[in-house]
Amino acid sequence: MASPITSSTGLGSGLDISGIVKALVESDTAAKQAQIKRQTSNNSAMISGIGALRSALTAFQDAMKKLNDKSAPAFNAYVATSANESVIKVKSSNSAVAGKYDIVVNQLATGSKVASQQFAGGATSAITAGEMTISQGGKTYKVDVASGATLQSVRDQINKELGASGISANIVNEEGGARLVFSSTTTGAGTDISVSGIAELEIDGTAQMSGTGAGYITALAQDAELTIDGLKVKSASNTVSDAISGMTLELTGVSAKAADGSRSPTALTIAADNDGLKKSVQSFVDAYNTLQKAITSLTTSSRDENDNLVLGPLSNDPTARSLVGDIRKVLSEVGSGDKLTSLSQLGINTQKDGTLEFNSTKFTAALNDKKLGPEIQELFTGSNGVFERMNKAIDPYNKTDGSLATRKSNLDKAAKNLSDQQAALDRRTESLTESLTKKYVALDTALGKMKAQADQITSIFEAINAQAKKS
Structure with a gap:
C-alpha cells in the first residue's frame, strides 16, 4: 500500500x-x-x-x-455372546441363526517347537557350511549357510529369510550348552518342524528330545479339540470359522474340569x-x-x-x-x-x-x-x-x-x-x-x-x- x-x-x-x-x-x-x-x-x-x-x-x-x-x-x-471369554470368544456374521450352544474345549491347537542338539560352545559355536532344509507340513524351505557361520548367525539368517513364513529361531542357553530352538505360528497336527542338510543341526521333529540330542521339546503340534452340544470338532487352528454357520469361534483356553473329571461347558448365545x-x-x-x-x-x-x-x-x-x-x-x-x-x-x-x-x-x-x-x-x-x-x-x-x-x-x-x-x-x-x-x-x-x-x-x-x- x-x-x-x-x-x-x-x-x-x-x-x-x-x-x-x-x-x-x-x-x-x-x-x-x-x-x-x-x-x-x-x-x-x-x-x-x-x-x-x-x-x-x-x-x-x-x-x-x-x-x-x-x-x-x-x-x-445377530449378536453372539460367550459366558466365559477366557475359554472362548465369538463373533457372529449376518448369516448366523438365533440359538444357544454349550461348548467344551478339551485342548487348544498348538504349533511345533523343536530344538537342535546341544552345543557346548554356546552361541558362537561354528556351524558347517551347506544347504539347510527346513520341512513343515509338506512345505520345504532352503537356507544357504555360508562358511564361517556360527549358531547365532544361523539364527539371524533364519529369522530374516523365514520370518514371513511364520518360522522363527532363537538360542536357549541351558546347563551344559546352547540349543537352536525353532518355532512356528502354524498350528495343527502334522505341522512339526524337521531340519536336515547340515549334520549338527539335523532335527527329527516327530521324535522327542533326549539328553543332549535334538527333537521336539514338550509335545508334537496338535489340533484343537472341542465339543459343540456333545458333537466332536477338530480344528488345526484356534480360530474356528466353519463349525457353526455364521459364527467364528476363537478358542482362548481349555475348559475347566469339574469334580467328576468332566469339563465344564461354556454357553454361547446368538440373538437378534x-x-x-x-x-x-x-x-x-x-x-x-x-x-x-x-x-x-x-x-x-x-x-x-x-x-x-x-x-x-x-x-x-x-x-x-x-x-x-x-x-x-x-x-x-x-x-x-x-x-x-x-x-x-x-x-x-x-x-x-x-x-x-x-x-x-x-x-x-x-x-x-x-x-x-x-x-x-x-x-x-x-x-x-x-x-x-x-x-x-x-x-x-x-x-x-x-x-x-x-x-x-x-x-x-x-x-x-x-x-x-x-x-x-x-x-x-x-x-x-x-x-x-x-x-x-x-x-x-x-x-x-x-x-x-x-x-x-x-x-x-x-x-x-x-x-x-x-x-
Missing part, C-alpha cells in the same frame, strides 16, 4: 495540498479499489466454502467407512440384535444430516441482525448444486437386495429441508413383522449398497483430483491475480500521490514567490505615498 499523505498546508497559497492530492488520487483509483475489494471478499468466501464443504464430505465418508469396517461389522442382524442395528442405522442418518446441514449453511441465504440479506459462500454455485443432486439421488435409488431394496422400508425418508427422518416405529416393525434384519447389512454395505453408491457419487467431487480440488485451485489462481492487481494499484496510488504532490508543491512555491513580489511592490508604493504626504 502507498504511504499515508502527511497533512500539510501550502506556505505560499494556504491550500490543503495533502487533502487535494488525496481527493484526486481517490477519484482516480476508487472504482478499481472497490472492484478488487469486492472480488477478493467473494473469492475468499468461496475458498472458505469449498474447504468447509470438502471437510463435511470427508467426515461423512469417514463415518460410512467406520460403519463398513469388515473387522467389526456394524449391521449384523435389533438395538445394535437401530444404533447403526441412526449413526448413518446422523452423519448424513450433519453433511446436509453443512451444505445448506453454505448454499442458502440468511438475514443478519439488520435484516440485510446475506448469501452463503456457495449460493447458486453449480458444483454444489450438482453434488446435492447426486447425493440425494442415492437415497431414492433401489438397491440390489431381495426383500429390502430401499431406505424407506426401514422408516428413513427425506424431509423438506433435505435431512433424513428416521421413524423408529416403522423400523421396529420392519425387523419384527417383516423380518428384514438380515438384509440390512446388504442394503448398506453390500455390492451396489448405499455406502458404495454414496462414495461413487461423492468421489468425483472430493477426491484429490476431483472437481472441488480443481475449483479450489482456480480460486487460488484468482486470489493471486487479485493480489497482483492490488499491488499494481498500490504502486499507481503511490506514484500518482508523489507526482501530484510535487506539482502542487511547485504551484505553491510559485504562488509564494508571486505573493512576495506583490508584497514588495505594495511596500514600495506605500513608501512613495508616505513620502509624498510629508512633502
